Amino acid sequence: MIEVKEALEIVAANSSSLSTQKIAVKKALGYILAETIYSPISMPPFRQSAMDGYAFIHSERHQFDIVGISQAGDHSNIKIKENETIRIFTGAYVPDNADTVVMQEHVMANEKSILIATKPEPFANIRNKGEQINIEDVVFDANTVITPAAIGFLACLGITEITVYKKPKVAILVTGNELVKPGKKLSKGKIYESNSVMLAAALQTIGIKKIKIHTVKDNLKATQKALKSILKKNDIVLISGGISVGDYDFVKEALIKNGVEELFYKINQRPGKPMFFGSKKETLVFALPGNPASSLTNFYIYVYPAIRNRMGFSNTHLPKIVRKLNSSFENTTGKTLFLKALYDETSVTILEGQSSAMLNSFAIANGLIIIPQDAQNIKKGQLVTILPID
Template identity: 30%
Template sequence: MNDAPALSDPFLCGCEIKPEMGALISVDAALRRALALVKPVAQVERLPLERAHGRVLGEAVRSGVSLPLFDSSAMDGYAVRLADLAGEGPWRLRVSGRVAAGDTDSGPLPVGAVLRIFTGAAIPPGCDAVVIQELARLEGDTVEIQRRPRPNENIRRAGEDLVLGSEFLPVGCRIGPRVAALLAAAGCSEVVVRRRTRVAFFSTGSELRAPGTPLAPGQIWNANRYHLQGSLDLPWVETIDMGAVPDQPDRLREALEQASRDADLVVTTGGVSVGDEDHMPAVLNAAGGKIHVMKVAMKPGKPLIIGLLGSALYIGLPGNPVSAFVAWYVIGARIAEALAGIRKARPPRCVVRADFDRIRNPGRCEFLPARLGSYDEDGTRNVEITASAVSHRVALLAQADGLLLIPSETHHIQRGDMLEFLPFSDG
């Protein structure tokens, strides 16, 4: 069976072939070249926590408190002093009071007594264990305890989660729901975040029209504009949507130069192949830019340009909507995340089992839109493909659950082979 190679770098696809293969460059090499060009945005701003969801931390966060803030009960039960449980049990002790979460002063525990306590309540002075209510029997104002608890049993000790002064979130961390909860629990009302990454994008092609517009023969509706709008609808991105530009070198150059002045990253679709109307390589050079990657050993998505124009990075995606989507998802999105300074950025991955047989020509890493099937007896998800030719199948892409990664050197996929799968998260 053909097992996918192990991943050693969070950015890379794991499909390294020879760094150069004729005019093609491997996916891994293309990513490395692109990421070497990246200078993360340096400007930062301070935001209230409620406005920072989804943003990227611009400085590390250190804890100004210990968490938990104080010793507290982990369960509903009875706070006890172990010294009062002398000899052999069971022990019968008087319930001298109660303490609930938010009570500010329960006072010390009297000798030979217990306190009724509830989850989250501060541990009264002198108590060193909590007996859960299921292991105690209450009779009037007396409780019977059958088993001696261990020291600190059912007590959350101050500082066991966060230590005062410790760095608990690094630069580049995205503020998702879990991180936001941690910041709030640590009392952080404001955070320093990187400014949004500015991404300008436009589609190239004289044949493109807006959806809903009547089409003349040979014209098509512009799908790539809406793919990029959706892909870039992120809290850490500021988009500059420049629409569509016809296949006229002067107008393409004007649009490209304007975009490079305004944005950190410029993304175009179309015009990057070798046809007479594929103007973007020459336009980038004429504008003073430099191409660092051109033609990648991936399928779909081989016509792909990565370069620099002034201080802006440039990504020229293919015009075919499926190819453009795959090239952006695998390579473009990684570049945008690196520009934003996002730490440990990569698409989610899982291992699946092929539920099909397929012969293929090696030489290019392949990303196939695929559907997840049932689980096998080992708990591994099966995966299915519905067509071998996918670069023009926009409907097939929309129906897929993710991209199946076929390593470049693979000749034959047999039913039962283990492969990597990049699941979509946007439905």
């Protein structure tokens, strides 16, 4: 059995980024850039009007003759005189010798001329060439997360394809003779299987949407056979249940028989002590406890950073924040504790129902308090570290 700190270090050391691929920008949401991107153009590529209004040469004059029009998409480089203006629309090309645009709301106009009621400052309401970015400037550094706004910005620069880190192929294997699929009749001795849908939902929060879910009975031969196929086809395998020391816990043995190298087994923590972490070639295996709260806790602590590492994220772990504890707490276990909690701007409350089997308290928690193994007596008002999970 190892300590939490060592377990985290082992997971990090074995969770390198996957290979890269070129992908269409419109399909790149949630991916991580594997290269620095430079702008192929300036944006805007020409001087644009920021308003619907009239372009003119700034002077003391207030009255101007209308001599043309510039719509978005046109290239009407009309030469205007000091007493002339053109009707112009948002995003349209500003003539080279015009230096100011007045908003249409600030003029009185007829078909032939305008009278400016409120004079703008010189150079107002014009977006200069390269105002957002100049040609060959850095658009995004490597390891940037592609967001909807990033996709929009890349598209407006004419970029259609980028190089990103591949997202890992993830499979979930659920073991247990007692498990019944939700929606089916629940007979005596059976419980509904919830871990697979819970873990799949947690995976989706970090951008993993294509997830294969497999089930197997508590049988060594069946577990070994299922794992043989799953290990070949996936980058990360999550196993729910069958990893403790009961007579029908066959997962660890089945993994070893399939050539999975054990990197650690059991962590000095609560909940989530009986967890196996191993690898076979480039495939990582997390055999998580069957108890739902333990399984989800270990997902946040170990699986979450491993997957983000594989995806190319630079910040892989959940962030840490500190708050004042609303009540005293005594840790007599000698273990690191992860306690379901509710925090606000100043303080945090430990929730009732800390059992490893209880999801009801997890469902309303927005954080996990970390109680170090050597912290025995924590006083009310003392600062504690929290992992936000909201």
